[in-house]
Amino acid sequence: MRGEWVNDPVVQRFREYLKIPSVHPDIDYGDCVVFLKQQANEIGLPVTVYELVPGKPIVVITWTGLQPKDSSILLNSHMDVVPVYEEYWSHPPFEAVITDDGFLYGRGTQDMKGVGMMHLETIRRLKTAGVRLKRTIHMCFVPDEETGGTDGMRKFSESEVFKKLNVGFCLDESMPSSTDALIAFNGERTSRQIKITCKGVPGHGSLLESNTAGEKLHYIVNKFMTLRAEEKKKLDNGAALGEVTTINLTQTEGGVQINVLPENLSVSFDIRIAPEYDHDAFEKMITRWCKEAGDDVIFEYIVKNPEVKNTKIDGTVPFWNVIKTTVEKMGIVINCATCPGATDARYVRRQGVPAIGLSLMTNTLPLLHAHDERIHVQVYKRGIDIMEKIVLAVANV
Incomplete structure (x- = not known):
């Protein structure tokens, strides 16, 4: 044969x-x-x-x-x-x-x-x-x-x-x-890869300063990972992967030394937005999170594919x-x-x-x-x- x-x-x-x-x-x-x-x-x-x-x-x-x-x-x-x-x-x-x-x-x-x-x-x-x-x-x-x-x-x-x-x-x-x-x-799904940078007060690692980059980063990561968990529930309940928005933390950057409060910390996410999600509303939500995290928190798109029906x-x-x-x-x-x-x-x-x-x-x-x-x-x-x-x-x- x-x-x-x-x-x-x-x-x-x-x-x-x-x-x-x-x-x-x-x-x-x-x-x-x-x-x-x-x-x-x-x-x-x-x-x-x-x-x-x-x-x-x-x-x-x-x-x-x-x-x-x-x-x-x-x-x-x-x-x-x-x-x-x-x-x-x-x-x-x-x-x-x-x-x-x-x-x-x-x-x-x-x-x-x-x-x-x-x-x-x-x-x-x-x-x-x-x-x-x-x-x-x-x-x-x-x-x-x-x-x-x-x-x-x-x-x-x-x-x-x-x-x-x-x-x-x-x-x-x-x-x-x-x-x-x-x-x-x-x-x-629509691919959106973003990098969020948090600027904060630098100083000695032994202090408990306010307005630190770490606090702001924590807020941002918590928001994204909470949304990720909500989307994962949809997948666990039988939704197809293509109908779910996936969010994955893929990179972190920043810091100069372990005992120094960094002036900058950044985190990157790979996001694939499901077709039924309001893409403009999604971007406004990220903008709002950055404002809520504190001053000098900005995000930039590494990849921003347009929504295609x-x-x-x-x-x-x-x-x-x-x-x-x-x-x-x-x-x-x-x-x-x-x-x-x-x-x-x-x-x-x-x-x-x-x-x-x-x-x-x-x-x-x-x-x-x-x-x-x-x-x-x-x-x-x-x-x-x-x-x-x-x-x-x-x-x-």
Whole structure:
């Protein structure tokens, strides 16, 4: 059976992509570009490479539809993968080993070269079969998603080039499901990373001075950690992570010596605001806490992502409607949720384009960024079957 998989050209193309070590931090996308150009040529589709930032190529493969003036469909994936600790892997992470029981090991199998190859194989299959779609399909392969997407999808989505693609709907990534049901993402929490600095009266550590930096810091930390506990209760009571605002104290700074009252102390928090939370009210609350803590307490944003509304799943977005109907006709349950992390889809949504994240991997242990990232060959090939039906549906809306 393993020999059958190894000799399968669909699997071999996937393995070839996985063997390209497009891994941070010293990343080179050259081989990915060569590979994707080769795929486009084999399928018989035009390919364009944009380099809005030197060394950060964006590859777009286009299949023009029968009604090219209609808004297009964007199938987006990223070429980069996160670092590996090879000593903890059962098989080398960039050799794309297939085991006797059918598991394909490799960094990127789940996140997200597997999804990108499902896009490619779907279009290859449809075009080879002589199918024609109403809407134009753009397959997009971007850099640097794993480092925030600033030089990848963010710049691309804000460019005139992107506007000319006339995108009306985007499919991106979600995560594998350990059950028979698919997981879809229709939005993300908003990342806000802040640093609060408290200035106080310096002096000798043996005194009990008033208006110290430590007292002010204590007040701030207490407020944030109390809110954290309240949000954690929601999680403990069954709320999904994507629907909960997470607050984590990640850094503290300040002080010159253990017996000296410091003039400055600071604390940093990583915050992910849930979609239903009033983002403006959240910022006003932090401002109020700083004033309550005392004089000379200020906060600054290290990261302040704008609020981006979730793609609606209330029946008003026809693309989501046909996805749900299509997979349910195949006997597959699909559950939509807010992504607890972040994907490139947020940049597409900022442009007013509805986007759904969808990684077609059921009964698969989620191993994104983990050791021994892998996917079963049968799961991968079934994902292509499902993607084919989805593309047919959304491209003919």
